[in-house]
Amino acid sequence: MSQEQSTVDSRQSTVDARPQAMILMRGIRKVYSTGRVEVEALRGIDLEIGGNDYVAVVGPSGSGKSTLMNLIGCLDTPTSGEYVLSGEAVAGLDRNRLAEIRNRHIGFVFQNFNLLPYATALENVELPLLFAGVPTRERKERAEEMLRRVDLADRMDHKPTELSGGQMQRVAIARALVNRPAIILADEPTGNLDSASGQGIVGLFRELHGGGQTIPRPGRGPSRRAHRADPRRADSRGPAGRGLTDCPRRRAWCPRAMTARASKS
Numbered sequence: 001m002s003q004e005q006s007t008v009d010s011r012q013s014t015v016d017a018r019p020q021a022m023i024l025m026r027g028i029r030k031v032y033s034t035g036r037v038e039v040e041a042l043r044g045i046d047l048e049i050g051g052n053d054y055v056a057v058v059g060p061s062g063s064g065k066s067t068l069m070n071l072i073g074c075l076d077t078p079t080s081g082e083y084v085l086s087g088e089a090v091a092g093l094d095r096n097r098l099a100e101i102r103n104r105h106i107g108f109v110f111q112n113f114n115l116l117p118y119a120t121a122l123e124n125v126e127l128p129l130l131f132a133g134v135p136t137r138e139r140k141e142r143a144e145e146m147l148r149r150v151d152l153a154d155r156m157d158h159k160p161t162e163l164s165g166g167q168m169q170r171v172a173i174a175r176a177l178v179n180r181p182a183i184i185l186a187d188e189p190t191g192n193l194d195s196a197s198g199q200g201i202v203g204l205f206r207e208l209h210g211g212g213q214t215i216p217r218p219g220r221g222p223s224r225r226a227h228r229a230d231p232r233r234a235d236s237r238g239p240a241g242r243g244l245t246d247c248p249r250r251r252a253w254c255p256r257a258m259t260a261r262a263s264k265s
Contacts, residue, residue, distance in 0.1 A: 020050070020051070020087070021048040021049065021050055021084070022049055022050055022051045022053070022085070022086060022182060022183060022214050023047065023048065023049040023072060023083075023084075023085060023183070023214070023216070024047070024048055024082075024083070024084040024085075025045050025046060025047040025048075025071075025072075025081065025082065025083050025084075026046055026081060026082040027044055027045070027046065027080065027081040027082060028042055028044070028045035028046075028047070028068075028071065028078045028080075028081035028082075028083060029042055029043060029044060029045075029078060029079045029080045029081055030042040030064075030067050030071065030076070030078050030079050031079045041064045041067040042064045042067055042068060042071070042078070044081075045068065045081070047068075049214060049216055050214075051182070051212075051214055052209065052212050052213070052214055053214055053215075053216075054205075054206075054209040054214075054215045055215070055216045055217070056216075056217055056218070057069065057216060057217065057218045058218075059218075065218035066187070066218065068218075069185060069187060069216070069218055071083065072085075072183075072185060072216060073102065073106050073108060073185045074090055074093075074098040074101050074102050074106065075098075075102070077091060077092070077093075077098070078091055085101065085105060086105055086182060088101070103128060103131055103132055103179060104132075104179070104181070105181055105182055105183055106181050106182075106183045106184075106185055107128075107175075107176030107177055107178075107179065107181040107183070107184045107185070108176055108184075108185050108187070109169070109172050109173055109176045109184060109185065109186040109187065109189045110172065110187050110189075111187050111188040111189060111191040111192055112192065113160070113168045113169060113171070113172045113192075114172065115160045115168060115171060115172060115175075116160075117159065117160050117161065118159065119159065120156065120157050120158060120159055121147060121152060121155055121156050121157070121158055121159075121160075121163070121171045121174075122140070122143050122144065122147065122156040122157065124160075124171055124172075124175055125143040125146055125147060125171060125174045125175045125178050126139050126140065126143045126178070127175065128175060128178055128179045129142060129143065129178055129179060132179060142178055143174070143178055144156065146174035146175075146177050146178045147171070147174050149174065149177070150170040150171075150173055150174045150204065151170065152167060152170055152171065152174065155167060155171075164197070165192060165193050165194070165197055166193055166194075166196075166197030166198075166200055166201065169189060169190075169193060169197070169201055170201070170204070172189075173189075173201070173204060173208075177208070182213070182214055183213070183214045183215075183216070184205075184208060184213050184214070184215045185215075185216060185217070186205065186215060186216075186217035187217065187218060188217070188218060189201055189205070189217070190202060205217075
């Protein structure tokens with residue numbers, strides 16, 4: 001075998017060994033039309049997030065972070081571009097199919113918790129399993145297991161009004177995990193918590209990442225806490241943004257750069 005052929009084979013092996021992207025976006029645009037005014041919230045996004053990546057989407061208010069998260073979570077569809085989630089093209093799917101994909105692949109953790117106020121912690125965690133058609137007994141067992149995992153075994157029968165902010169966020173995380181999704185979308189999960197509770201939630205997300213979860217989450221800007229929680233950042237500061245960066249503490253594979261901006265009307 002020639003040296004040239006050996007070099008080619010080596011390069012091919014390196015390419016093949018690169019982790020398959022869990023989230024793959026190419027040329028994503030999102031335009032909102034309000035009468036005569038069009039706002040281009042996302043302009044030509046290229047993004048790859050691999051399995052077990054922990055990524056923070058960082059940028060100022062109005063830069064398109066929430067719009068991007070909604071597209072990643074299949075809560076909305078792009079105006080144009082390609083989006084492949086776990087090997088399936090989802091950009092042009094209808095609402096019913098997108099709902100099935102959300103329930104199967106994605107767990108959501110919101111800043112405002114979004115718990116049903118008149119349901120217990122256990123009943124809130126059971127909801128995704130109810131929509132998935134899981135039998136009653138299995139549904140209860142899995143919900144109880146998740147609440148124990150987030151240290152709320154003694155709060156299962158409590159309603160949200162009887163829980164602290166940190167406890168409500170833990171219920172929301174248990175609800176996000178109960179259907180065993182590959183991806184956890186966390187929309188500023190510590191934004192409404194005090195410092196101590198926020199650090200506890202950050203620690204829990206680090207444990208989830210260590211267990212194999214893929215976690216994209218937005219943030220308003222770089223911070224010491226965010227950097228500790230998220231070794232890689234997706235910068236959404238517009239055309240001048242540097243895009244996804246890689247921290248040497250993690251593996252060397254670095255996705256292609258992404259930029260996002262909100263157009264001025």
